[in-house]
Amino acid sequence: MRRFTSGAGQLRMLLRQVMRSPRRALLTFLGLVVAFFLFTALESVLYTLEELLAQNASETGIFMRPRSRASFFRAALPIRYVEQVRDVDGVVEASPARFHFGAGVHEGSFVVVVGVDPPSYLRLRPLEGVSEVEAQAFRGDRRGALMGARILASNGWEVGDEVTVRGRGRVPDLSLRIVGDIGQGDRMGRVALAHIDYLAQVMGGQGRAAFIQARVAHPSLALAIARSLDERFANFAVPTRTRSERSHAAGILANLSDVLVGLRTIGYLALVITILVVGNAVAMGVRERTMEIGTLRALGFGRGRVMALVVGEAMLLALAGGLAGALGAYALFESGWIAVPRMTDLSLHSDASVLARSALLSLPVGALAGLVPAFSAVRRPISEALHGAD
Amino acid sequence: MTALVEISSLRKSYWRGQSEVPVLADLDLRVERGEFVALMGPSGSGKSTLLNLIAGLDQPTEGSLRIAGHEIGSLSDRALDRWRNRSIGFVFQFYNLVPVLSAFENVEVPLLLWPISREERTGRVTAALRVVGLADRMEHRPGELSGGEQQRVAIARALVTDPLLVLADEPTGDLDERNADEVLALMRLLNRAGGKTFVMVTHDPRAAAQAGRIVRLEKGRLVDEAA
Ligand SMILES: Nc1ncnc2c1ncn2[C@@H]1O[C@H](COP(=O)(O)OP(=O)(O)OP(=O)(O)O)[C@@H](O)[C@H]1O
Numbered sequence: 001m002r003r004f005t006s007g008a009g010q011l012r013m014l015l016r017q018v019m020r021s022p023r024r025a026l027l028t029f030l031g032l033v034v035a036f037f038l039f040t041a042l043e044s045v046l047y048t049l050e051e052l053l054a055q056n057a058s059e060t061g062i063f064m065r066p067r068s069r070a071s072f073f074r075a076a077l078p079i080r081y082v083e084q085v086r087d088v089d090g091v092v093e094a095s096p097a098r099f100h101f102g103a104g105v106h107e108g109s110f111v112v113v114v115g116v117d118p119p120s121y122l123r124l125r126p127l128e129g130v131s132e133v134e135a136q137a138f139r140g141d142r143r144g145a146l147m148g149a150r151i152l153a154s155n156g157w158e159v160g161d162e163v164t165v166r167g168r169g170r171v172p173d174l175s176l177r178i179v180g181d182i183g184q185g186d187r188m189g190r191v192a193l194a195h196i197d198y199l200a201q202v203m204g205g206q207g208r209a210a211f212i213q214a215r216v217a218h219p220s221l222a223l224a225i226a227r228s229l230d231e232r233f234a235n236f237a238v239p240t241r242t243r244s245e246r247s248h249a250a251g252i253l254a255n256l257s258d259v260l261v262g263l264r265t266i267g268y269l270a271l272v273i274t275i276l277v278v279g280n281a282v283a284m285g286v287r288e289r290t291m292e293i294g295t296l297r298a299l300g301f302g303r304g305r306v307m308a309l310v311v312g313e314a315m316l317l318a319l320a321g322g323l324a325g326a327l328g329a330y331a332l333f334e335s336g337w338i339a340v341p342r343m344t345d346l347s348l349h350s351d352a353s354v355l356a357r358s359a360l361l362s363l364p365v366g367a368l369a370g371l372v373p374a375f376s377a378v379r380r381p382i383s384e385a386l387h388g389a390d
Numbered sequence: 391m392t393a394l395v396e397i398s399s400l401r402k403s404y405w406r407g408q409s410e411v412p413v414l415a416d417l418d419l420r421v422e423r424g425e426f427v428a429l430m431g432p433s434g435s436g437k438s439t440l441l442n443l444i445a446g447l448d449q450p451t452e453g454s455l456r457i458a459g460h461e462i463g464s465l466s467d468r469a470l471d472r473w474r475n476r477s478i479g480f481v482f483q484f485y486n487l488v489p490v491l492s493a494f495e496n497v498e499v500p501l502l503l504w505p506i507s508r509e510e511r512t513g514r515v516t517a518a519l520r521v522v523g524l525a526d527r528m529e530h531r532p533g534e535l536s537g538g539e540q541q542r543v544a545i546a547r548a549l550v551t552d553p554l555l556v557l558a559d560e561p562t563g564d565l566d567e568r569n570a571d572e573v574l575a576l577m578r579l580l581n582r583a584g585g586k587t588f589v590m591v592t593h594d595p596r597a598a599a600q601a602g603r604i605v606r607l608e609k610g611r612l613v614d615e616a617a
């Protein structure tokens with residue numbers, strides 16, 4: 001308690017020092033806000049990407065596609081593989097899927113139709129917001145579709161409507177009956193689930209899938225089963241490439257890794273520059289009050305205490321600016337305003353962990369920034385410092 | 391009882407590259423408790439150097455410097471910091487107040503290092519400001535006070551720790567005659583009525599006349615002592 005009161009007095013002194021030159025403090029603060037905004041924004045992008053991939057990748061999921069990369073969207077995998085996959089020991093369920101890329105009422109209202117085998121697909125993974133009644137209707141209606149909330153909202157469609165998803169380019173139109181909605185937020189927002197055989201009827205390519213998803217009984221089985229499946233199909237007409245969903249996700253991340261490292265580097269660079277900006281501002285303040293610091297030393301403030309005051313000043317500034325910048329970026333990302341509709345209709349978001357990490361990073365940034373000015377503050381002999389700057 | 395300040399065979403040199411620049415040589419001086427000593431001498435004679443040594447801001451090259459029985463030259467930096475905080479009051483020519491702190495907060499500064507309660511600190515600061523006649527200006531910043539008032543705040547800051555010894559380096563050097571007289575009268579009162587021991591460096595004979603004793607330095611040596 002006693003220590004605390006004198007600490008409060010020193011803290012007050014520190015606050016006044018920071019505000020001694022309001023213009024300089026404000027400029028430094030703004031620099032910090034910009035840098036921490038940028039840092040937090042980049043970290044939020046990375047967080048969104050990683051989160052997205054991790055969410056979609058189940059530990060027991062495996063993912064099979066044709067070995068030749070080019071044919072992924074063209075539905076080249078024979079659907080009869082599904083039976084053979086299902087027959088493998090340790091495989092719980094397998095299900096085929098293919099795509100139809102289209103648009104709703106107006107150009108730009110993207111609809112990603114995923115053709116699935118409803119019974120096995122719904123066994124593969126539970127779908128949030130799809131009731132048993134809706135699932136039943138979906139299974140029983142060849143032209144039935146479950147639609148993402150965004151599609152419904154942007155086209156003014158409702159459950160029960162008969163709608164047309166217009167094909168793009170030479171892809172034919174699909175007429176679908178909406179039998180239910182999918183409530184998985186952004187991830188499934190622009191996805192419509194339809195019957196794969198109905199897609200084949202309209203688009204051609206009967207008996208073909210773009211990929212086959214399967215679930216195994218235990219995560220430890222995923223790798224071995226994936227390998228044995230590829231061996232089994234190696235001499236078939238369409239050889240396969242199967243991976244666990246996790247390693248599939250990791251593969252995507254690895255492909256992106258240069259981009260990710262680049263983004264991360266930019267973020268950290270912004271912080272390093274901030275160290276220089278804050279360090280310079282604090283150093284200017286220290287130089288201006290050489291005489292004052294000499295006086296404090298004469299009055300009995302030790303080297304350590306004076307250094308702590310200078311470092312404290314830098315940390316206070318950094319914390320204020322860092323917190324404001326990080327909070328700003330966090331709020332912006334969490335508001336959902338930043339979307340990438342052209343790509344995946346995925347909206348970027350952030351997380352409290354990202355916010356906390358950015359805000360906490362302001363403390364070492366401030367400490368590092370304060371270090372050099374702190375040493376220069378106590379470098380001079382007291383008797384010299386008392387005479388003021390050179 | 392021993393003298394408050396006992397200096398014997400004190401030598402202080404600065405080094406400029408390889409060559410030694412002697413500033414104080416073979417200096418002996420005693421200051422008794424309750425004395426008011428004025429230190430005079432031409433510019434460059436070593437007055438400030440001597441005062442800094444007594445203050446523990448600088449270390450002697452040779453010789454003994456005892457204050458209240460403590461050999462100052464043998465104290466560690468940390469012990470010296472503490473010693474100055476507890477035992478020495480400082481008054482500077484340019485007041486050396488912190489411009490962003492109020493008069494009250496300036497006087498409070500040395501007490502921030504003391505493990506005392508807020509109430510006790512406030513009591514001491516208020517009392518010190520009352521002594522220098524600025525109880526009604528506590529919330530003013532140095533920029534809002536005249537030179538004489540600022541110097542009185544500085545004197546309050548020097549008194550607030552109830553030090554053994556107050557050291558003043560040309561405390562009236564930056565003041566006009568009227569303000570100088572006020573500050574000198576205050577110091578004299580503190581000496582006479584309060585029993586505070588003062589060592590004051592000054593160029594001003596009128597200021598020196600307020601002291602109980604004048605000590606003259608010339609080229610780093612004491613030349614004579616006038617009563
Ligand atoms: N840090 C230092 N390094 C080298 N020489 C110094 C240093 N400090 C003081 N001196 C020298 O010591 C001598 C005495 O200086 P000091 O400041 O004690 O004089 P002074 O009597 O207080 O003079 P003034 O009346 O002008 O204040 C001067 O010649 C000065 O140049």
Ligand SMILES: [Mg+2]
Nearest residue numbers: 437438439559
């Ligand atoms: Mg001098």
